[in-house]
Amino acid sequence: MIKKEVKKSLIKAIGKSKVFDEKEYLITYSYDATRVEYLPDLIVFPENERDIERILKIAYKYKIPVTPRGAGVGYSGGALPYNRGIVMVFTKMNRILNIDTKNFIAEVEPGVVTYELQNECEKKGLFYPPDPASLKTSTIGGNVSENSGGPRCFKYGVTLNYVLELECFLVNGDKIKVGSNVIKDVAGYNLKSLIVGSEGTLAVISKIILRLITLPELRVLFRVDFKSLSAGAEFINKVINSKIYPSVLEFMDRSSILASSKYMEVSFDNDINASIVIEVDGNEIEVKERKNRFIEVLKDYEILNYEIAETEEEQEELWKIRRNISPAISGLSPKKINEDIVVPVSKIPETVEFINKLAKEFNLLIILFGHFGDGNIHTNLMVDPDNPEEMRKSEIVLNEIFRYVISKKGSITGEHGVGISKKSFMKYQFSNREIELFKQVKRVFDPENLLNPGKIF
Ligand SMILES: Cc1cc2nc3c(=O)[nH]c(=O)nc-3n(C[C@H](O)[C@H](O)[C@H](O)COP(=O)(O)OP(=O)(O)OC[C@H]3O[C@@H](n4cnc5c(N)ncnc54)[C@H](O)[C@@H]3O)c2cc1C
Known part of the structure; x- marks a missing residue:
């Protein structure tokens, strides 16, 4: 428990309206989207860099752990x-400080919601592509700390590809700047890349400078339905190799579409066992050509059905099915163990088959969807935590899946991060020596293990 003296110091340093230890606050901030609970002692809401510095200095003096938090919609704790x-x-640090249309950069505070930044950029004809499905809630600070991805990252790359510069505070309250606001910069070690994706364990990010690109003139979205799961999975490679240059290549299995359709109260074709969502973008000529080429590809392939969304409204409707999968399937069982494994795209069909075989063998409901264009398969084990047998089986299945993914030269997580939930699987991807090196890096930044302790390893 934190001493009264600490709370007093914090209130004196940043003001009463930013420090809370009432039970309702502690409970509210003890969760994220993993639905696991860890109760804090105190909640603080910095409003500027001076607040961050003062909080960290006090916490460091009293050796109190500090956990940075954005919107709390993380999937790894x-x-x-x-x-x-x-x-x-x-x-409360949620201001877009500048959108510079001459240099194609945005300067933001970490609490800015991803979708709001995208909207503000679009108003100026600019584009900030990283688009986690949680974009209407998640913050840029959270996205940077998890190096978040999303559907459009297939063509445009992940958050790291857009981070130019970060202003951060070290655990003792010292301020540093990593990266710079120009695209080409090879001076010194690349600390920016180390901090992006470090899950709040190395530094507290206070300001972010992001690279923007030109907004594509047009977008067209397709949904293609398949009778068989394997046909859908195989189609991914076909699309990648057919010079359509999709900006999005998303996959949904039968359970995902069924759950999302029910959730949104729209009809569902009972023959569907897999669907792919594909977006093409560019200028008018490019989009027309890519659209026509895609329709040609479809003719050579056994599909159940397809639809095209041309207007913004039609596209929004189509996106809703994909974006509502997570909340929709959450209602299917008391607990959803949500993994985001990655395999090389050529290995997708066999990986899907492998996971389905495991699901049948262990009689578990495993729902698959996600960013298959870059090999990122969201694997959801739907379980009941009060059923010890089911939990035992899910542990075996998870271990099998992670071992398999690593044997195919993939990764245990493509975007959700390791956090608390994937710590025990790090040994499959990294040697003891490599994990020891991670720990050494952590010690350089945070010798007393006070900044977001207990995460990653
Ligand atoms: C329905 C749903 C769909 C999702 N879809 C995707 C998806 O498509 N792609 C994807 O990548 N993720 C996805 N996620 C996961 C999640 O939304 C992302 O990881 C997102 O980046 C989390 O943002 P947040 O603001 O909620 O961060 P939080 O969950 O609050 O924090 C995440 C991490 O960032 C650290 N952090 C936050 N702010 C700072 C800061 N200022 N300085 C230092 N560290 C900080 C925290 O300590 C923590 O380790 C999804 C989650 C949900 C619930």
């Missing part, structure tokens, strides 16, 4: 206070 202490919530 990254924002949870594993060792209690202070949760530093960034939702």
Whole structure:
């Protein structure tokens, strides 16, 4: 428990309206989207860099753990206070400081919601592509700390590809700047790449400079339905190799579409066992050509049905099915163990088959969907935590899946991060020596293990 003296110091340093230890606050900030609970001792809401510095200095003096938090919609427990202490919530540092149309950069505070930044950029004809499905809630600070991806990352790359510069605070309250606001910069070690995706364990990010690109003139979205799961999975490679240059290549299995259709109260064709969502973008000529070429590809392939969404409204409707899968399937069982494994795209069909075989063998409902264009398969084990047999089986299945993914030269996580939930699987992807190196890096930044302790390893 934190001493009264600490709370007093914090209130004196940043003001009463930014420090809370009432039970309702502690409970609210003890969760993220993993639905695991770790209770903090204190919640603080910095409103500027001076607040961050003062909070960190006080926490460092009293050796209290600090866990940075954005919107708390992380899927690996990254924002949870594993060792209690202070949760530093960034939702009040949510200003877009500048969108520079001459240099194609945006300067933002970490609490800016991803979707809001995208909208503001679009108003100026600019595009910030990283688009996690949680974009209407998640913050840029959270996205940077998890190196988030999303459907459009297939063509445009992940968050790291858009981070130019970060202003950060080290655990003792010292301020640093990593990267720079120009695209080409090879001076010194690349600390920016180390901090992006470090899950709040190395530094607290206070300002972010992002690279923007020109907004594509047009977008067209397709949904293609398949009678068989394997036909859908195989189609991914076909599309990648047919010079359509899709900006999105998303996959949904039968259970995902069924659940999302029910959730949205729209009809469902009972013959569907897989669907692919494909987007092409570009200028008018490019989009027309890519659309026609795609329709030609479809003729050579055994599909059940397809639809095209040309207007913004039609596209929004189609996206809703994909984006509502997560909340929709959450209602199917008391617990959803949500993994985001990655395999090389050529291995997708066999991986899907492998997981389905395991599901049948262990009599578990495993729902598959996700960013298959870059090999990122969201694998959801639907279980009941009060059923010990089901939990035992799910543990065996998870271990099998992770071993398989690594044997195919993939990764245990493509975008959700390791946090708390994937710590025990790190040994499949990294040697002891490699994990020891991670720990050494952590010690350089945070010798006393106070910044978001208990995460990654
Ligand atoms: C329905 C749903 C769909 C999702 N879809 C996707 C998807 O398509 N792609 C994807 O990549 N993820 C997805 N996610 C996961 C999640 O939304 C992302 O990881 C997102 O980036 C989390 O943002 P957040 O603001 O909620 O961060 P939080 O969950 O609050 O925090 C995430 C991590 O960032 C750290 N952090 C936050 N702010 C700072 C800061 N200022 N300085 C230092 N560290 C900080 C925290 O300590 C924590 O480790 C999804 C989640 C949900 C619930």
